[in-house]
Amino acid sequence: DSGSARASPEQYDIQYLTPVEIGTPPQTLNLDVDSGSSDLWVFSTEMPASSVKGQAQYDPSKSSTAKRVQDATWNITYGDNSYSEGIVYKDVVNVGGVSFDAQAVEAATAVSQTFTTDANDDGLLGLAFSTINTVQPSQEKTFFDNVASELDAALWTADLKYHKSGCYDFGVIDDSKYTGQITYTDVDSSDGFWMFDVSGYGIGNNTFQSTSFQGIADTGTTLAMLPAQVVKAYYKQVRGAKLDNSQGGYVFPCQANLPSFVYGVGNARYEIPGQYINYAPVDNDGTTCFGGIQSDAGIGFAILGDILLKSAFVVFDASENVPRLGFAKK
Numbered sequence: 001d002s003g004s005a006r007a008s009p010e011q012y013d014i015q016y017l018t019p020v021e022i023g024t025p026p027q028t029l030n031l032d033v034d035s036g037s038s039d040l041w042v043f044s045t046e047m048p049a050s051s052v053k054g055q056a057q058y059d060p061s062k063s064s065t066a067k068r069v070q071d072a073t074w075n076i077t078y079g080d081n082s083y084s085e086g087i088v089y090k091d092v093v094n095v096g097g098v099s100f101d102a103q104a105v106e107a108a109t110a111v112s113q114t115f116t117t118d119a120n121d122d123g124l125l126g127l128a129f130s131t132i133n134t135v136q137p138s139q140e141k142t143f144f145d146n147v148a149s150e151l152d153a154a155l156w157t158a159d160l161k162y163h164k165s166g167c168y169d170f171g172v173i174d175d176s177k178y179t180g181q182i183t184y185t186d187v188d189s190s191d192g193f194w195m196f197d198v199s200g201y202g203i204g205n206n207t208f209q210s211t212s213f214q215g216i217a218d219t220g221t222t223l224a225m226l227p228a229q230v231v232k233a234y235y236k237q238v239r240g241a242k243l244d245n246s247q248g249g250y251v252f253p254c255q256a257n258l259p260s261f262v263y264g265v266g267n268a269r270y271e272i273p274g275q276y277i278n279y280a281p282v283d284n285d286g287t288t289c290f291g292g293i294q295s296d297a298g299i300g301f302a303i304l305g306d307i308l309l310k311s312a313f314v315v316f317d318a319s320e321n322v323p324r325l326g327f328a329k330k
């Protein structure tokens with residue numbers, strides 16, 4: 001079995017949304033596929049109308065295959081302090097043609113303001129490791145863990161794009177989506193994340209610095225949060241850039257000509273074009289812009305979010321004893 005689903009960007013590529021069919025007859029919700037968390041949760045008819053502003057809601061009462069998981073609850077707080085909680089059903093879930101008939105569908109009963117204000121995002125589909133799923137008293141499995149044994153290969157791939165729709169594929173590596181070789185590197189999943197070593201970095205055409213640091217491949221995070229010294233060195237190359245704590249990070253004149261950012265995976269080198277690093281204006285007249293590369297200070301590891309992931313074709317491979325990540329140019 002294998003399948004493919006669209007990943008469509010919201011404004012500024014803040015996140016990418018993927019249509020997911022839930023229940024019988026299928027209810028289609030647009031979810032944020034998030035390799036940085038492991039709960040599949042949805043806006044639902046179980047939450048107060050005041051916290052729903054345009055989102056599609058999962059209605060278990062309209063699904064003949066929905067079964068309540070008695071006494072099960074969940075609650076999750078993300079790195080940006082957004083929050084959701086609720087109850088649990090088992091139901092059919094279909095992503096890009098890959099289906100599982102008893103997936104834990106976590107129906108929200110409450111969400112934080114940031115979720116309510118994003119009318120297009122109907123919930124999340126977590127693809128990190130099931131060890132950090134938040135359902136209590138019995139932890140549930142991610143969609144990928146549930147379907148892995150049925151897939152032609154126990155892997156999924158991310159082909160995110162700059163201001164364009166891309167794809168998440170399940171069970172197959174589509175060789176037409178990348179060029180050259182895929183470079184693989186081992187994953188340390190002990191914290192539940194797709195965590196690996198970045199082997200170094202380079203700024204524009206400057207010499208590559210072979211200084212490795214740990215990071216997680218996180219499709220659910222917009223920006224690339226990197227070690228403070230790396231970020232400082234990058235913006236030193238941008239005239240007019242400054243760390244503006246009132247904005248929450250480095251900003252620069254929107255007209256700035258940004259250098260590219262090179263990152264290493266093993267002996268391979270991948271480049272984020274400078275254009276990708278001009279994330280979005282912070283003011284209405286578009287004079288000051290917010291950087292797509294920011295500091296990971298206080299997190300404990302780097303977060304390789306969409307700004308970085310969209311520069312490559314990425315393989316999330318659980319087919320061997322040790323999980324691994326593959327990167328290829330495209």
Ligand SMILES: O=C(CN1CCCCC1)Nc1ccc2c(c1)OCO2
Nearest residue numbers: 034078079080081082220221299303
């Ligand atoms: O919170 C997220 C991503 N988050 C995923 C769920 C939807 C809303 C965005 N990323 C994140 C992860 C670690 C962080 C952080 C942000 O800010 C500081 O540390």
